[in-house]
Amino acid sequence: MSKSDKNITVLAVALLLVLVGVYANHFNNGFHFDDTHTVVDNVHIRSLKNIPQFFTDPRMFSADPAHWSIRPLVTTSLAIDCWFAGGLYPSYFQTSTFIEFVLMGAMLFFMFRNLLKNAFKAQWSSYVALGATAWYMLNTANAETINYIISRSDVLSTFFIVASFLIYIAYPRKRNTFLYLIPAAIGAFAKETVLVLVILVFFYTLIFEDELSLADLFKPTSLHKIGRAIVKILPLLIVVGAIQYYIISKVSSSSLFITHSFSDYVITQSWIWVHYFITFFLPLNLSADTDWTIIPNVFDERIIIGILFIIALIVTIFKTSAKKETKPIAFGLIWFAAALLPTTLMPLAEVTNDHRMFFPFIGLALSATTYIALLIKKSETKIASSPVLRNLVLIAIILVLGLNAYGITKRNQVWRNEETLWLDVTQKSPLNGRGLMNYGLTQMTKGNYDVADRYFESAVPLLPTYHLLYINIGILKGAMGNHQEAETNFQRAISLSPNTYEEYAFYGRYLQQIKNNTKAITMAQKALQINPYATVALYTLMDAYNDLGMTDKLHEAARQTLAIIPDDATALSFLNAKPQSATAIPTNQHTRELEIHQYLDQSVSYYNGHYYNQCIAACLEILKLDPQNADAYSNMSAAYNQMKQWQLGANAAQKALKINPHHKFALGNLNWAKSNLK
Structure with a gap:
């Protein structure tokens, strides 16, 4: 092993230790946001026997019909974590995601080094590759993805994109074995973004292997090379495209969350691209749930800046693709843009989300590090002869990585629990009604009803038609003893969203708690008609039938519960309980x-x-x-x-x-x- 290889090994080990150190305070962070319906309430991940169905049944992905989808690789990994942990212990899930992240980082180093081999001599390419890897792995913004358990879909899909791309570029002579297709096919079952790999391979072939610039692609003499590149990507396009078609065919259109005008959404994304680009270098004001909205006015200064940014990005790609040493910069920017296309062209409910930066930032890490390395290379002799300049370069590297590492530890603290997370959201995104509601929920859980009430009421003007908000207000009013207000808000939720299950399930639970068991049963049954896996409704049925002494119905509900949650303690206790007579209602409880x-x-x-x-x-x-x-x-x-x-x-x-x-x-x-x- 050469001295350079030894240095790289030592630095790589040091990076790993730093990475473990900065994420050390995240391993006990809890479940958040969509983790509730995809992990905590998802009864299907509690048995490994369900794994084959993860690939065919969208209902297995989430406890909420509105989110029924097929991401079987994600659901399988969650089921394995649950089995290994022996229950829903967040530390096991966090550790699993972190290991995937670290392994992906190792592949990134080799991928970067391969892309940089023609721009720098061997010794330089390893150091620059390690620098790009370190900048990416320690970027504060990535903490948003690593802490958010269900966002392992981003980690897994990116992991397999990198694996497939690395095999493709590192072993060109083995492409006829189609080995590189295997990781791509696996990753396609994690998230739709794997289709971007087709774009990456296409431009890699033209820019690096055919040594073309983007300007060359418009010359007639390049047509045969373009055709050859298309032929090369066809196997990848067919395999990944077929899997994506299969997944889309299984998913209801109502689960796609297309909620905005296509044109308004795409125009707004130009400004979002600027935001993401800046965030790579200055990862400040990160928020788990922003209050950013559509910008419908094309003449808004933010849209103008966004369009100018995209034009500048394209011009930079064209210019940097012309020279051998700057081709990695061009390719990194292509990676950044291509990775953003899925969330740019699909009008999603949120115009921006911090975990969407995880995949694109690989490209920015490559481009930014290459650019800085080329600047240093130009002044190599001057820097080598000046201890002051060498120290300044070293200090700058340490400062960038150190500040990012510090940022990770702070974001880990924010993601500690629901209260810390949603308090941060209310502070960073004060116009986000969902954030106000969710922070109110944390206070209601703690019994701080007055505080919860204030936050719920603050959310109402921002979310006047959001049925979940009125469900939570109904729950709160019931807990406060304001039964008329509780009834009004539950009914409001039902009128706003009569075809979702939550309002019926939680209204039923409330009714059962005040011993209005007949109506509680009706509401629970309505919830189960919409979502047969609604555990809240099943528990309500069992409690109501138990109160009424309806033993046959109680046992039927208990068996129904056990069919989807084997060994459920509540269902087993009811199933083995002796019949009871009508429940007496203490006269001091109600009027x-x-x-x-x-x-x-x-x-x-x-x-x-x-x-x-x-x-x-x-x-x-x-x-x-x-x-x-x-x-x-x-x-x-x-x-x-x-x-x-x-x-x-x-x-x-x-x-x-x-x-x-x-x-x-x-x-x-x-x-x-x-x-x-x-």
């Missing part, structure tokens, strides 16, 4: 009117479930509170009639009619009883 209403609901549920004795028992409880309740006597009459105790049925109906002569159900029950008595 007299509410108690009567609850017992009436119980009596109807018992009647519908063919539990006629329990129905009568519930009616007797009503009569203790209100001896003149005609509905109670009428329900008793119906129950007696069902048991063919016609005289008791007639007596109960007559008592109901004595209280309310116009009670049509009591009159019907009386006629029913009399016809059988004759």
